[in-house]
Amino acid sequence: xxxxxxxxxxxxxxxxxxxxxxxxxxVNGKPNYLTVAFCGIVQASPxxxxxxxGKMHYTNGGIKENQCFSxxxxxxxxxxxxxxxxxxxxxxxxxxxxxxTFYGKxxxxxxxxxxxxxxxxxxxxxxDLGGASEVFIGEIVExxxxxxxxxxxxxxxxxxxxxxxxxxxxxxxxxxxxxxKAWSVGKKFGENNNEKxxxxxxxxxINIAGVIGRK
Amino acid sequence: xxxxxxxxxxxxxxxxxxxxxxxxxxVNGKPNYLTVAFCGIVQASPxxxxxxxGKMHYTNGGIKENQCFSxxxxxxxxxxxxxxxxxxxxxxxxxxxxxxTFYGKxxxxxxxxxxxxxxxxxxxxxxDLGGASEVFIGEIVExxxxxxxxxxxxxxxxxxxxxxxxxxxxxxxxxxxxxxKAWSVGKKFGENNNEKxxxxxxxxxINIAGVIGRK
Numbered sequence: 154x155x156x157x158x159x160x161x162x163x164x165x166x167x168x169x170x171x172x173x174x175x176x177x178x179x180v181n182g183k184p185n186y187l188t189v190a191f192c193g194i195v196q197a198s199p200x201x202x203x204x205x206x207g208k209m210h211y212t213n214g215g216i217k218e219n220q221c222f223s224x225x226x227x228x229x230x231x232x233x234x235x236x237x238x239x240x241x242x243x244x245x246x247x248x249x250x251x252x253x254t255f256y257g258k259x260x261x262x263x264x265x266x267x268x269x270x271x272x273x274x275x276x277x278x279x280x281d282l283g284g285a286s287e288v289f290i291g292e293i294v295e296x297x298x299x300x301x302x303x304x305x306x307x308x309x310x311x312x313x314x315x316x317x318x319x320x321x322x323x324x325x326x327x328x329x330x331x332x333x334k335a336w337s338v339g340k341k342f343g344e345n346n347n348e349k350x351x352x353x354x355x356x357x358x359i360n361i362a363g364v365i366g367r368k
Numbered sequence: 369x370x371x372x373x374x375x376x377x378x379x380x381x382x383x384x385x386x387x388x389x390x391x392x393x394x395v396n397g398k399p400n401y402l403t404v405a406f407c408g409i410v411q412a413s414p415x416x417x418x419x420x421x422g423k424m425h426y427t428n429g430g431i432k433e434n435q436c437f438s439x440x441x442x443x444x445x446x447x448x449x450x451x452x453x454x455x456x457x458x459x460x461x462x463x464x465x466x467x468x469t470f471y472g473k474x475x476x477x478x479x480x481x482x483x484x485x486x487x488x489x490x491x492x493x494x495x496d497l498g499g500a501s502e503v504f505i506g507e508i509v510e511x512x513x514x515x516x517x518x519x520x521x522x523x524x525x526x527x528x529x530x531x532x533x534x535x536x537x538x539x540x541x542x543x544x545x546x547x548x549k550a551w552s553v554g555k556k557f558g559e560n561n562n563e564k565x566x567x568x569x570x571x572x573x574i575n576i577a578g579v580i581g582r583k
Contacts, residue, residue: 156468156481159512166415167485167511167523168407169441169530170543172385192383193408195420196499200381203418205410226384232547236554237561251561253371266371270382277497282505284411290497296382297374308382310534310541315384317532317543319525323550326525328385328532329542332447336538339451346452346466 166191166320173316173325175238176204177223177263180215183249184263187212188239190318191286192224200293202274207286211243216289219261220276224291225268228314229327235316236325257295264297269313271297381406381535388531388540390453391419392438392478395430398464399478402427403454405533406501407439415508417489422501426458431504434476435491439506440483443529444542450531451540472510479512484528486512 171190178185191205202224206213216222227235238248253266257273264271274291281287302312310328317326332338386405393400406420417439421428431437442450453463468481472488479486489506496502517527525543532541547553 157514157516159470159481159486160515160518161472162511162513162518162521162523164415164508164510166409166412166417166508167441167487167513168387168389168409168417168439169485169523169525169528170385170387170532171409172383174383191409191412193410193418193420194381194383194386194406195408195418195495195503196497196501197381197406197420197422198499200379201497201499202381202383203408203410205408205412207412224383226382229547233553233557236548236550236552237557238554240551240554241558255374257376266374270384271374272382280410282411282416282492284413284416286411288410293379293381295379296377298377298382299372300375301372303375303377304537306377307536308377308384309537310384310532310539313384316547317385317525318550321522322519322524323552324525325547325550325553327544327547329544332444332531332540332542333451334538335451335533335540336455337451338448338540339453339455342448342452343456 169319170317171320173227173235173318175225175227175235175265175268176212177225177265178212178215179219179261179263180211180243184254185212185215185243185248186238186252186265188235190320195290201277201290202272202293203288203290205286205288213287216276221259221262222274222276222289222291223262223264224272224274225265226270226313226315227268229316231267232316232325257297259294269298269302270308384534385532386535388442388450388533390440390442390450390480390483391427392440392480393427393430394434394476394478395426395458399469400427400430400458400463401453401467401480403450405535410505416505417487417508418503418505420501420503428502431491436474436477437489437491437504437506438477438479439487439489440480441485441528441530442483444531446482447531447540472512474509484513484517485523
């Protein structure tokens, strides 16, 4: 891999890729959905997810009141409505009828039937990191999908067709081609690396033999 | 959007897409890099990122000792070496010479020159959520990239070519085509929705007029 000169480009959230999710909460007795890219897994087991929302958002009160929320994964075919949920606030526009809502075992975390995957979350902690947002940490108590989005009982990314978000240039992207299997493609690198090391060691041995043997 | 029957598919971390990053830390005086998909932005300003690592990992001690770490974004051309860093532990294999390392203003957060984007992070908090991992929250104090990966001073996802990870089926994916502009494509939905509402209202008015006027 060739490299060039690195340039400081500022203290910014340059994480690539970011996900595009719709966070759901029951607010004033109605479902509300907000587009969120600041979202990531924070624990394998029990499974936990962190979502960061600006403190001014309409959704936050509903999460706190009901101690639960949902993370819904929209497909690329839903990119317009997904973006719309990030443009208009629930304070001004009633977003409760945009989607078909369903509920799971927590009963108060509204989920979007149109989204291929839904994560139902129980609020376990709220963090204030000093800025204008707060972090909601949720334990995923159940996940939902239609049979047609599964392969071997697991959501299939090629069937879901989720949306990637790139911040600062504000673009949505699809998922591209498969690059390889995790915990697998790296073995090739390891073998090549070992071969290289073995070659280097052989060269060293030849050099040492040359130096020692011929003295 | 047609919908079918939702099925409970278990309490699992079904977030799509997940990023693929290499987390760097100085451990026992040497750079070490670990592949991490549990990673997300947790604050806009000051910018903060959360990375979750199993407690048994070699990297954790280095993050705590030096109070800093890095998040490096590998490109798809680095998929083999990226996967390799997740297969072998720094406890057993010295990963300090796999990449060309550089340092920034924190001086003790090793970063990977080969990665198109690097986030240099100061540790601000460590969370234990009760499982076998811990969450490191870092303030991004500086970011780095080569000029060739930028467009208008911002990293360009098409030039970076980052790697998407899908958990449970363990696959790496590239980035696909551009789907549209955020805070923009949703306006179309809003307009159509308003038109639909206006039509509905008109229909309602006609109906009301019909009901009232002809009674």
